[in-house]
Amino acid sequence: MKILVTDFDNVVHEVPAExxxxxxxxxxxxxxxxxxxxGGCCLCATCHVYVDESWAGRVQAMEDEEEMMLGEAPEVRPGSRLSCQIxxxxxxxxxxxxxxPVY
Ligand code: FES
Incomplete structure (x- = not known):
């Protein structure tokens, strides 16, 4: 399986995912x-990503912990998720x- 990750230069990377x-x-x-x-403990918000809107609703729902931690992340938008929680x-x-972006 794979995911498609767009980086800060708008380059799309095909990334294998287990x-x-x-x-x-x-x-x-x-x-x-x-x-x-x-390291994936839902304690830092530095794994913030934007899930493409075409995938909205297909990714597992957010738990309370993720929602709280995401509140600490900069530039939260619709589609914002912590990638360690998906x-x-x-x-x-x-x-x-x-x-x-992570500052
Ligand atoms: S890696 Fe820290 S919250 Fe995801």
Whole structure:
């Protein structure tokens, strides 16, 4: 399976993603610039991404923890998610998202 990640230069990267792993791990594993400082514990908001609107509603719903932590992230928009909280599934094969700025 794969996800399509747009970087800060608008370059789209096809990134392999393993089932049941957080997509943050796939993005980080591909060497793309995502900080993910807390390692996926939902404690930092530095794994912020924008899920493409064409995928809205297909990604797992947000838990309260993620919603609270996302409130700390800069430039939150519709489609904002913490990528460590999205688990890869076959339904998400081809998921399109963009990296969000981290300061
Ligand atoms: S890696 Fe820290 S919240 Fe996702």
């Amino acid at each position: 089932a049941d792993w957080p997509i943050m791990e796939a993005i980080r594993g591909a060497g793309l610039p995502i900080k993910a400082e807390c 688990r890869m599934t076959p339904e998400l094969d081809g998921l399109m998202l963009s990296l969000a």
